[in-house]
Amino acid sequence: xxxxxxxxxxxxxxxxxxxxxxxxxxxxxxxxxxxxxxxxxxxxxxxxxxxxxxxxxxxxxxxxxxxxxxxxxxxxxxxxxxxxxxxxxxxxxxxxxxxxxxxxxxxxxxxxxxxxxxxxxxxxxxxxxxxxxxxxxxxxxxxxxxxxxxxxxxxxxxxxxxxxxxxxxxxxxxxxxxxxxxxxxxxxxxxxxxxxxxxxxxxxxxxxxxxxxxxxxxxxxxxxxxxxxxxxxxxxxxxxxxxxxxxxxxxxxxxxxxxxxxxxxxxxxxxxxxxxxxxxxxxxxxxxxxxxxxxxxxxxxxxxxxxxxxxxxxxxxxxxxxxxxxxxxxxxxxxxxxxxxxxxxxxxxxxxxxxxxxxxxxxxxxxxxxxxxxxxxxxxxxxxxxxxxxxxxxxxxxxxxxxxxxxxxxxxxxxxxxxxxxxxxxxxxxxxxxxxxxxxxxxxxxxxxxxxxxxxxxxxxxxxxxxxxxxxxxxx
Amino acid sequence: xxxxxxxxxxxxxxxxxxxxxxxxxxxxxxxxxxxxxxxxxxxxxxxxxxxxxxxxxxxxxxxxxxxxxxxxxxxxxxxxxxxxxxxxxxxxxxxxxxxxxxxxxxxxxxxxxxxxxxxxxxxxxxxxxxxxxxxxxxxxxxxxxxxxxxxxxxxxxxxxxxxxxxxxxxxxxx
Numbered sequence: 335x336x337x338x339x340x341x342x343x344x345x346x347x348x349x350x351x352x353x354x355x356x357x358x359x360x361x362x363x364x365x366x367x368x369x370x371x372x373x374x375x376x377x378x379x380x381x382x383x384x385x386x387x388x389x390x391x392x393x394x395x396x397x398x399x400x401x402x403x404x405x406x407x408x409x410x411x412x413x414x415x416x417x418x419x420x421x422x423x424x425x426x427x428x429x430x431x432x433x434x435x436x437x438x439x440x441x442x443x444x445x446x447x448x449x450x451x452x453x454x455x456x457x458x459x460x461x462x463x464x465x466x467x468x469x470x471x472x473x474x475x476x477x478x479x480x481x482x483x484x485x486x487x488x489x490x491x492x493x494x495x496x497x498x499x500x501x502x503x504x505x506x507x508x509x510x511x512x513x514x515x516x517x518x519x520x521x522x523x524x525x526x527x528x529x530x531x532x533x534x535x536x537x538x539x540x541x542x543x544x545x546x547x548x549x550x551x552x553x554x555x556x557x558x559x560x561x562x563x564x565x566x567x568x569x570x571x572x573x574x575x576x577x578x579x580x581x582x583x584x585x586x587x588x589x590x591x592x593x594x595x596x597x598x599x600x601x602x603x604x605x606x607x608x609x610x611x612x613x614x615x616x617x618x619x620x621x622x623x624x625x626x627x628x629x630x631x632x633x634x635x636x637x638x639x640x641x642x643x644x645x646x647x648x649x650x651x652x653x654x655x656x657x658x659x660x661x662x663x664x665x666x667x668x669x670x671x672x673x674x675x676x677x678x679x680x681x682x683x684x685x686x687x688x689x690x691x692x693x694x695x696x697x698x699x700x701x702x703x704x705x706x707x708x709x710x711x712x713x714x715x716x717x718x719x720x721x722x723x724x725x726x727x728x729x730x731x732x733x734x735x736x737x738x739x740x741x742x743x744x745x746x747x748x749x750x751x752x753x754x755x756x757x758x759x760x761x762x763x764x765x766x767x768x769x770x771x772x773x774x775x776x777x778x779x780x781x782x783x784x785x786x787x788x789x790x791x792x793x794x795x796x797x798x799x800x801x802x803x804x805x806x807x808x809x810x
Numbered sequence: 811x812x813x814x815x816x817x818x819x820x821x822x823x824x825x826x827x828x829x830x831x832x833x834x835x836x837x838x839x840x841x842x843x844x845x846x847x848x849x850x851x852x853x854x855x856x857x858x859x860x861x862x863x864x865x866x867x868x869x870x871x872x873x874x875x876x877x878x879x880x881x882x883x884x885x886x887x888x889x890x891x892x893x894x895x896x897x898x899x900x901x902x903x904x905x906x907x908x909x910x911x912x913x914x915x916x917x918x919x920x921x922x923x924x925x926x927x928x929x930x931x932x933x934x935x936x937x938x939x940x941x942x943x944x945x946x947x948x949x950x951x952x953x954x955x956x957x958x959x960x961x962x963x964x965x966x967x968x969x970x971x972x973x974x975x976x977x978x979x980x981x982x983x984x
Contacts (some may be wrong), residue, residue: 497921500957500969517969518960520917521908529903529935542921552904552920552929559925 339395339602343590346582347473348392353576354426354480355388362420383417391427391471395602396595399467418469425479428472430595434464470598474589480580484573491566494545495559504540505549506533515540811890815852816862818881819844823867825874837861840880846913850963853888854913889914889956889968896980897970899950902935909952914966918954922971924978944979951981 361380390406391397399418403410421427504523506513513533515523523531523540531540541549544558583589592598819840827835841858848854865879889895889911897911906919920929920937927937927946936947946952954970955977961967972978 496973498971498973499921500971502919502921517906517917517919518958518967520906520919520969521915521967524903524905524908526901526903529905529931531905555921556925 339605343392343471343473344583344586346579346586347476347590350480350576350579350583351388351392351426351471351476353579354476355385357576359384359388359421359424359426362417380413380417383413384421387414387417387421388426388471391469394470395592396430396468396470396598399469402469415467418467422469425472425475427469428475428592430468432466432468432595433462434466468595470592470595472591473583474591477580477583477589480576484577484580488566488569488573491562491569494562495566497555497559503543504531505543506536506538507541507549508533508536508538511536511538514543811888811893812856813852813886813888815884815886816881817852817884818879821878821880823876823878825876828876833861833864836864836878836880840882844882844884848913848961848964848966849886850961852886853961854886854966856885856887856913858882858884887913888961889959889966891956891959893956894953894977895956896951896953899946899948899952902929902937902947904929904931904935907937907946909954909970914968916954916956916968916970918952918970918972922957922969922973924973945982946979949983950979953977953980 360382361384386406386408387402390402394402397405399415400410403414408414418427418429422429501516501518504515504517511533513535515531515534520531523534525532528539532538533540541551542555544550544555548554548558550558593601821836821840821843823832823836823839837858840861844855844858846855861880861882863881865881867876867878869876895911895914897909897914897916899907899909900915901908904920906917906923909916909918923937923946926939927944928940930936930938934947936945938945952972953976954972955974956968956970958969959966
């Protein structure tokens with residue numbers, strides 16, 4: 335299904351619509367079932383109304399009934415609606431009804447002091463919104479309906495000429511009898527003296543039922559047959575123009591279709607948006623420049639923050655590190671001020687190098703015991719646990735304390751200690767053989783037995799990784 | 811159309827036939843009872859070519875008659891809608907003509923006779939073409955297509971048409 339604009343409708347479709355309007359749909363016809371309520375004089379008022387409507391709709395897509403009436407300078411009256419409904423019923427038009435939501439006014443939101451006013455507001459809300467009837471040309475429906483109608487019309491005439499009904503119905507002409515027979519009972523009805531069919535009840539000669547409410551003999555049947563032949567020839571000659579147009583329309587695939595009102599409306603809105611954006615690009619303002627500015631700012635800010643040291647766990651902190659952190663903060667503030675001044679990238683890099691060297695020098699100036707470890711941790715980020723550090727000491731302590739218990743419980747020194755050790759708080763699932771010093775320390779931290787470790791818990795997760803600066807900055 | 815069917819019938823036999831030719835007698839009686847009858851379900855029974863099985867006879871109390879369940883083959887004829895068959899005209903009148911194809915009676919209505927045939931009641935009742943080359947009268951062989959059938963318990967009746975290509979007169983008595 336393609337959602338089209340009315341200007342894209344191929345010419346044969348428009349021509350066919352106009353031709354059909356003038357040939358068959360000039361004014362609303364009463365169907366055979368419905369009793370005719372209107373007088374002939376009133377009917378005459380609507381002559382040509384459908385032609386006007388179809389001519390207008392051929393040039394438009396979905397259109398509201400009110401707008402259509404306004405554009406044609408017709409009163410939005412019952413005849414107009416009757417004509418539109420007639421065309422919908424004949425499958426020339428597509429119809430949709432939408433309910434326009436009632437706009438909520440400011441007064442509705444306020445709570446009124448008097449209860450009657452509240453009732454009024456509620457009643458107002460409950461009242462249904464305004465219904466809008468929308469119409470548009472239904473070209474696939476029009477094409478199908480036209481083809482079917484023409485086919486049925488010609489087929490009916492051809493059937494009448496060929497007269498292929500298997501059974502002929504015979505009817506008794508007497509008003510008080512009216513018995514009906516078919517040719518399947520011919521051998522019972524036939525009178526070989528007269529060569530005619532006779533009613534079994536009243537013995538009167540039967541008449542053949544030739545068509546709809548037409549009863550007659552063979553001569554009448556032949557006359558009707560000749561009439562049908564003439565009618566078929568006339569119909570074929572008169573419908574030739576329409577059939578040519580239908581054939582031309584069938585060649586155009588896919589058949590133009592406005593789709594539902596929603597799809598039509600969305601397509602129109604998207605097209606309008608696209609047009610607007612295309613117009614905007616012609617102004618000369620490109621978004622590229624903005625992107626460049628953004629990148630510059632981001633780089634400067636990122637470079638300014640690259641080497642600010644991360645908060646380290648208490649058990650890794652040294653005196654030298656603390657001073658390095660302080661130095662880093664100072665440096666950071668200096669750099670951010672540089673970035674704020676929007677210096678060019680090259681000068682920032684120069685500044686950064688200078689600052690870096692200053693930091694290294696400052697660290698070297700520190701006492702000799704703390705300085706090497708701190709420099710190493712800053713420069714490479716490769717932090718190795720010092721054998722004399724608190725961690726190692728505590729781990730060793732824990733190991734030593736476990737051993738006597740293990741031996742007592744299992745009796746075998748090599749057996750993995752899967753039993754719970756409630757005194758020390760080690761997790762039961764952790765085998766002590768595979769447990770490294772760090773893991774033991776971690777277990778202790780989780781258990782929270784040691785008061786010193788409790789303080790260090792939040793810092794353990796933040797192991798420094800200087801190779802990945804972004805991760806570093808997340809925690810800063 | 812003809813069909814070969816296997817059917818079962820209960821045949822009653824007088825005690826005087828109890829003897830050496832009992833089976834032959836049973837078959838003759840069955841054939842006499844069945845052949846030429848019309849069953850509403852199967853159509854016209856044309857012949858009983860063979861008997862498959864003679865059941866055990868049961869003597870009826872009081873009468874002395876014995877009943878046998880006889881399983882037999884039979885050829886039935888059942889005209890079907892759309893079937894083309896040859897038939898012989900038996901009578902012609904202005905509403906059409908009657909014809910017979912063996913046991914089947916066929917009626918061809920005048921609206922199913924081509925338009926170029928006209929009824930001529932002057933001489934022998936007949937349908938004659940406008941150029942008088944083809945005549946449909948009593949005894950004419952006609953090829954028809956059946957368009958409607960009515961099979962009662964005792965008779966078969968068909969309505970047919972000759973208003974199609976390759977249908978119509980195939981042989982004339984003269």
